[in-house]
Amino acid sequence: MKLKNNMILSWKPYILHLKTPFRIAHGTSNTRQNMILQLDEGLGEAAAVPYYNETISGISDYLSNLDVSDWHPDHLEDILCMLPAGSQAARTGIDLALHDLWGKRLNQPLYRLLGLNPDKIPETSYTIGIDQPELMADRARQMQWPIYKIKLGSEDDEAIVAAIREATSARIRLDANTAWDRQRAADIIPRLAEYKIEFIEQPLPKGDIEGLRWLRSKNFGVPIFVDENIQTARDVVAHAGAVDGIVIKLMKSGGIREALHAIHVARALDMQVMIGCMVESSLAVTAAAHLAPLCEYVDLDGPLLVQNDPFEGIKYQDGRIILPQEPGLGVVPIQGKH
Amino acid sequence: MKLKNNMILSWKPYILHLKTPFRIAHGTSNTRQNMILQLDEGLGEAAAVPYYNETISGISDYLSNLDVSDWHPDHLEDILCMLPAGSQAARTGIDLALHDLWGKRLNQPLYRLLGLNPDKIPETSYTIGIDQPELMADRARQMQWPIYKIKLGSEDDEAIVAAIREATSARIRLDANTAWDRQRAADIIPRLAEYKIEFIEQPLPKGDIEGLRWLRSKNFGVPIFVDENIQTARDVVAHAGAVDGIVIKLMKSGGIREALHAIHVARALDMQVMIGCMVESSLAVTAAAHLAPLCEYVDLDGPLLVQNDPFEGIKYQDGRIILPQEPGLGVVPIQGKH
Secondary structure, X not given: OOOOOOOOEEEEEEEEEEXXXXXXXXXXXXXXXXXXXXEOOEEEEEEOOHHHOOOHHHHHHHHHOOOOOOOOOOOHHHHHHHOOOOOHHHHHHHHHHHHHHHHXXXXXXXXXXXXXXXXXXXXXXXXXXXXXXXXXXXHHHHHOOOEEEEEOOOOOHHHHHHHHHHHOOOEXXXXXXXXXXXXXXXXXXXXXXXXXXXXXXXXXXXXXXXHHHHHHHOOOOOOEEEOOOOOOHHHHHHOOOOOOEEEEEHHHHOOHHHHHHHHHHHHHOOOEEEEEOOOOOHHHHHHHHHHHHHOOEEEOOHHHHEOOOOEEOOEEEOOEEEOOOOOEOOOEEOOOOO | OOOOOOOOEEEEEEEEEEEEEEXXXXXXXEEEEEEEEEEOOEXXXXXXXXXXXXXXXXXXXXXXXXXXXXXXXXXXXXXXHHOOOOOHHHHHHHHHHHHHHHHHHHOOEHHHHOOOOHHHOOOEOEEEOXXXXXXXXXXHHHHOOOEEEEEOOOOOHHHHHHHXXXXXXXXXXXXXXXXXXXXXXXXXXXXXXHHOOOOEEOOOOOOOHHXXXXXXXXXXXXXEEEOOOOOOHHHHHHXXXXXXXXXXXXXXXXXXXXXXXXXXXXXXXXXEEEEEOOOOOHHHHHHHXXXXXXXXXXXXXXXXXXXXXXXXXXXXXXXXXXXOOOXXXXXXXXXXXX
C-alpha cells in the first residue's frame, strides 16, 4: 500500500487593481482577478487572462479535481507529467507552488537549483499601454526607464512610435498583440523600423505561421518575435525558421519546467528568447525572474503595473531586477493584503 | 576587481580493462583509457573513445588550456556556456565534476536537484559484443538479463539474432553501429523484425539522415534509433521525422546539461530517448543514471563490462539500477584502485 504524503492544496481568488487602465489590442482592463494557491508551504499563482480563455471558475474547477494527497514533493517531473490537460494557468499555479516548496525543502533559492547566475538577468522593459500618442510619450518621459515595450494595434501606431522615440532615447520594443493582417504588417513595419526598434512582437493573428515566414523573408531589419502563437516547447518547433525569437510566459507554458523545455528548444533552433508575464503579482513574476538569466530579453513589469501587490519578491533598480535570496521563489505575503 | 574563487582542477588517465574483448562494428577493444578529473571536491570522467576521435592527449590538452580559478561553482550555466569548443569528452568531464561539486555543496543527490524520481529508471540492457552466433547466444543464457542489446555489423547478423532469440525470451535491441548501407538495411531489417525486436540503433552510416527517413518510411515494424548521428540538441532537430528515437550519451553531448537539452528537444519532436554510455567506469555511468528517469530506454552497462572499475556508484539488481543516495553524483573511489 502506498504511503500517502498527505499534501494539502488550497486556493483563493484575489483582485489586482491596475495603477492605470491597461489597454492592449485585446481590450482594456482596470482590474484582473488571479488565483493564489498554497501547496503545503509552497505558493503559486494562476492568472485568469481573458484572451487565453482562463477564468477564475475554470482554474478553480481544475484545482478541485486534483488529488494531491499522495504527491511526493521532490518528484517534480512525475507530478508535472501526470497533471491532466486543462487550464494552463492552473497548471502553472501548481508548478510554481511545487518549485517553491521544493526550494524551501532544499533550503535554496530556485535560481541556484537551476544552476543560474542571478547577476545575469537582462534589464526589463516597462510596458506602455495604448493611449493617445502624446500621453504615451509623457509616460515614457516620466518613467525614465531604460527600455520600453510599446503596445500597438490602434489607428495611431506610427504616430505613437514617433512620439515616444521623440520623447526618449531608451531602447524600444513593439508589441502588436495580433492586431495586424499581413498587408498592414508589411506596410507599417518598414516605416516603424526608422525609429530604431529592437524587435516587434506578434505582428500577425495567432496561428499565422506562414504569414510570419513571409514577413520575415522581407528582411525589414526588425526582428520578429511571437508571443500568442507559442505556448509549449512543441509550438516552438512549429516556428522553426519563421521567427527570430519567442516570448515565454509561465502562464502560457504551464509553469517553470515546461518554460525551461521551450527555452532549450528555442536555443536548438537558433531563436532568441524573451521572458514575459501577464498582469500578475510579485509571486508569479518573481518565479519568472528566476529563469531570466537564461533569456536574452526580459519583460517582467507586472508588479510595476499593479496598485495592490499582495506579495514581496523581486526588487527593481531602474531596469535591473534583483532576485530575493530566500529559499524557493523567495516570495513573502505582505501582511494585511494577502 | 573580481574575487577569485581559486578552484583547482586536476586530472589523470587510467586504463579500464574489459572482462572480455569487446567487438563492435567500429573495431575490437581489450582496454580503454579514460581520464579522471577532480574539480575541488567534484569528480568527473572523460572517455577517450577512438571512433569519436577522442584521445587522452587531446583531453589533456583541452583541460590544460582552461583557467578555472575564477569559476563560481554554483553558476553551472555560465561556466558550461563559456567552455570553448573542442573535446566533447573533456567538456563532459568538466560538466560531471561541476554537477558533482554542486550536489555536494547543496548536500543533495543529483537526481533530487533535477526533480526526478529514482524509482522511475527503466531497466537497463546488457550489451553482447560481436562474436560467433553460438557464443553470443551462450552469453545471453549465462547472464539471464531481462534485456539484451546485440551488436551487429558482421556477416552473421541474421544468424546472431536467430541464435539469441532461440536462447532467451528476454527483450532484444539491435545496434548496427553504422555498419549497413541503405540496401543492406532495407534487406535485413524486415528479416530481423521476425525475431521480436524492440528497435534498431544506427543502421546507416553516420550522417545519412535522408537514408533514415527513407528507411523509416518503409514501415518495417522496427523503430529506428540513431546514436552516432546525434551529439547535441541541435543534431536532434535535424532528425525531426527521420527517426523514432535517439540515443543520448554524456560523452557525446558534452555532459549532463546539454543532455537535458537534447532530451527536451526530442520530447518536443515526439522522439523517444535512450540513455547510453561508452566504455566508462561507475563514475560517468552513475552520472548518466541520474538522468535516466527522464528516458524511455536505458543502456547503462559500462561497469558490468569492466574488470577494474575504480569507483562505486550505481548498483544493479538484475536489470534494475539503484542510484546512490550520497550528495552529488554519489560516486566514491574504491581504495587502492583509484
